[in-house]
Amino acid sequence: MENFQFSPFDNNPEFQAPDLCVSSGESGEDLNQETQAFAMEEDETEQSLADSMICDDSGSILVQNGFTIPDSTDEIVLFVNSGAMTSMESDSGVSFTADKFFKGGDTFQTEEFITEGGDYSFIYQSARLGDFRYCIENIPPGNYLLDLHFVEIINTYGPKGMRVFNVYMQDEKILSDFDIFSIVGSNKPLQFVGARVSIKDDGILVLRFEGVHGSPLVSGICLRKANNKSVSKVNREYFVCTNCSNDIEYPSAQKKLLRMKLVAQYEKKIKDLKDTLQRKTDECYQSWISWTAANEQLAKVRMELDNKTYRTYSLDHALEMQAEKLRDISNKYEQCKKSWTIAINNLEQKVKVMKQEHSQLSRDAHECTDSIPDLNKMVFAVQALVEQCEDLKVKYNEEQIKRRKLYNQVQEAKGNIRVFCRCRPLSKPEVIAKCSLVVDFDAAKDGELGILNSGSTKKTFKFDRVYSPKDDQVDVFADAAPVVISVLDGYNVCIFAYGQTGTGKTFTMEGTEVNRGVNYRTLEELFRIANERSETYAYNISVSVLEVYNEQIRDLLATETSKKLEIKQASEGSHHIPGIVEAKVENTNEVWKVLQAGSSARAVGSNNVNEHSSRSHW
Numbered sequence: 264m265e266n267f268q269f270s271p272f273d274n275n276p277e278f279q280a281p282d283l284c285v286s287s288g289e290s291g292e293d294l295n296q297e298t299q300a301f302a303m304e305e306d307e308t309e310q311s312l313a314d315s316m317i318c319d320d321s322g323s324i325l326v327q328n329g330f331t332i333p334d335s336t337d338e339i340v341l342f343v344n345s346g347a348m349t350s351m352e353s354d355s356g357v358s359f360t361a362d363k364f365f366k367g368g369d370t371f372q373t374e375e376f377i378t379e380g381g382d383y384s385f386i387y388q389s390a391r392l393g394d395f396r397y398c399i400e401n402i403p404p405g406n407y408l409l410d411l412h413f414v415e416i417i418n419t420y421g422p423k424g425m426r427v428f429n430v431y432m433q434d435e436k437i438l439s440d441f442d443i444f445s446i447v448g449s450n451k452p453l454q455f456v457g458a459r460v461s462i463k464d465d466g467i468l469v470l471r472f473e474g475v476h477g478s479p480l481v482s483g484i485c486l487r488k489a490n491n492k493s494v495s496k497v498n499r500e501y502f503v504c505t506n507c508s509n510d511i512e513y514p515s516a517q518k519k520l521l522r523m524k525l526v527a528q529y530e531k532k533i534k535d536l537k538d539t540l541q542r543k544t545d546e547c548y549q550s551w552i553s554w555t556a557a558n559e560q561l562a563k564v565r566m567e568l569d570n571k572t573y574r575t576y577s578l579d580h581a582l583e584m585q586a587e588k589l590r591d592i593s594n595k596y597e598q599c600k601k602s603w604t605i606a607i608n609n610l611e612q613k614v615k616v617m618k619q620e621h622s623q624l625s626r627d628a629h630e631c632t633d634s635i636p637d638l639n640k641m642v643f644a645v646q647a648l649v650e651q652c653e654d655l656k657v658k659y660n661e662e663q664i665k666r667r668k669l670y671n672q673v674q675e676a677k678g679n680i681r682v683f684c685r686c687r688p689l690s691k692p693e694v695i696a697k698c699s700l701v702v703d704f705d706a707a708k709d710g711e712l713g714i715l716n717s718g719s720t721k722k723t724f725k726f727d728r729v730y731s732p733k734d735d736q737v738d739v740f741a742d743a744a745p746v747v748i749s750v751l752d753g754y755n756v757c758i759f760a761y762g763q764t765g766t767g768k769t770f771t772m773e774g775t776e777v778n779r780g781v782n783y784r785t786l787e788e789l790f791r792i793a794n795e796r797s798e799t800y801a802y803n804i805s806v807s808v809l810e811v812y813n814e815q816i817r818d819l820l821a822t823e824t825s826k827k828l829e830i831k832q833a834s835e836g837s838h839h840i841p842g843i844v845e846a847k848v849e850n851t852n853e854v855w856k857v858l859q860a861g862s863s864a865r866a867v868g869s870n871n872v873n874e875h876s877s878r879s880h881w
């Protein structure tokens with residue numbers, strides 16, 4: 264902090280010691296009177312303060328009472344009663360001119376009593392107020408004395424400093440920081456007397472009032488002729504202020520003692536002020552220290568506040584999120600509650616209906632029970648029937664076994680080995696070659712086949728059954744089907760086709776896709792009967808596919824082709840091939856797939872007679 268020194272003299276370069284305010288141009292007698300008056304009041308602080316406000320160095324003074332009639336009214340050139348509406352002529356010959364020559368400001372009048380108002384206190388009951396100036400023209404050139412009359416008649420309760428203003432005469436400041444109330448209080452006149460002014464040839468006197476705090480105010484302006492004697496200035500002397508080092512001028516050696524006293528007084532005052540200033544500076548420094556500490560504390564508090572604000576914001580945000588979730592949950596809860604309520608209502612309704620049905624059923628059951636005279640008897644009867652049924656089942660099975668035995672005996676009776684002969688129709692090439700049939704089917708129904716020789720003789724052959732070219736696959740299978748039942752009854756059956764190449768073995772056994780042969784139809788029948796008997800018997804059916812080619816047996820389902828297989832005969836006479844692959848099958852399609860797999864592994868070759876012929880046995 265910058266440490267500065269305060270001095271009233273620095274602030275006011277036009278400052279003069281109070282004794283300098285005594286007009287040096289007055290007569291020695293007047294001077295003595297004024298000096299005495301000043302000496303009487305020298306202890307009064309107000310007077311010192313008042314004198315410090317005077318800037319005019321021509322001997323003007325402040326007088327704390329009202330205007331009194333002068334010895335010679337001829338001296339008065341002009342008396343403007345500021346703020347007054349009308350002019351007035353006094354008995355003593357003084358003419359108080361109504362307020363004019365002004366520019367700016369307002370007027371103010373009061374009826375208040377003016378203390379020590381002098382001979383014409385009414386002049387203090389009016390005033391011009393505001394920022395204004397007076398421009399008085401047509402004044403004969405020469406030297407004049409100006410008196411200004413002030414009184415605080417507006418803000419009668421003060422305080423000091425409420426109305427502080429400067430007064431300029433011909434652009435020179437004659438009163439500085441002038442405060443009427445601080446000198447005489449309110450409703451009491453204060454005269455600024457004897458400011459010397461020299462009117463030039465233009466005959467104009469300009470007075471300017473300028474506010475420092477509040478508005479300037481003036482009640483009267485008096486212009487008097489100056490006595491030539493008073494024009495000469497007294498010799499001036501100087502001394503140096505020990506506090507501010509300024510040169511202070513004083514007019515004569517006679518007043519040296521008085522001046523020294525005043526200077527001492529001022530020096531004391533300045534010292535006091537310096538002390539006060541130092542104290543205030545210390546206080547300021549202490550205040551600054553505490554202010555800095557408080558500022559740091561404030562910064563900390565502010566930071567804490569920011570943190571708290573941020574935390575509060577975060578909490579608010581989290582709270583909002585929680586509230587949102589809670590609202591969602593609440594909504595879901597409400598929806599669930601509604602749906603549950605509906606469901607419960609529905610269930611209650613259903614329970615109600617079920618209860619009704621239950622009671623109805625109970626009633627029906629009771630009625631039913633009542634309607635059956637002896638239920639136990641019926642139960643026993645049913646149990647007897649079930650037992651009877653079981654007996655019948657056993658007997659039925661026994662009969663079935665007997666029937667099958669008989670059936671197979673019939674089959675055996677028909678012949679364990681049955682030979683059927685099927686003749687195919689002429690093939691297209693045979694028809695083209697105009698070949699003719701050499702077979703006679705006249706006695707085919709009786710199992711006889713006639714072969715026509717080149718002559719008229721006919722050789723007859725006997726078979727279990729003869730099929731003519733007109734007989735189809737269904738007719739052929741009709742004779743093979745009964746042996747399928749024997750297979751499922753535990754008998755060994757073999758169906759095979761034998762004949763010259765191209766005579767229709769493959770066609771008869773396999774057939775075509777649209778006209779299936781014995782193999783396919785036999786399998787279908789096998790699975791059909793097995794299904795039929797599934798409640799009483801469980802059959803395991805498997806397929807082996809082998810080929811006899813060049814007198815060697817080949818397993819067409821085996822992955823290992825080099826394996827050598829042989830047909831073995833068991834002691835009971837059955838034949839089997841040890842090591843051959845047996846593929847388990849559940850239906851005809853599976854059998855067909857196995858057969859196709861075996862077929863593709865077959866060693867196939869064609870001969871000249873039948874392009875589809877195979878030289879192997881499958």
Ligand SMILES: Nc1ncnc2c1ncn2[C@@H]1O[C@H](COP(=O)(O)OP(=O)(O)OP(=O)(O)O)[C@@H](O)[C@H]1O
Pocket residue numbers: 686687688690732762763764765766767768769770771873875876877
């Ligand atoms: N009953 C029939 N009706 C119509 N066409 C037949 C009949 N039998 C055989 N065929 C036809 O005769 C031709 C020869 O028949 P298939 O191939 O069955 O003779 P194959 O005895 O099996 O001959 P291979 O011993 O050389 O294999 C085939 O084109 C077949 O369609």
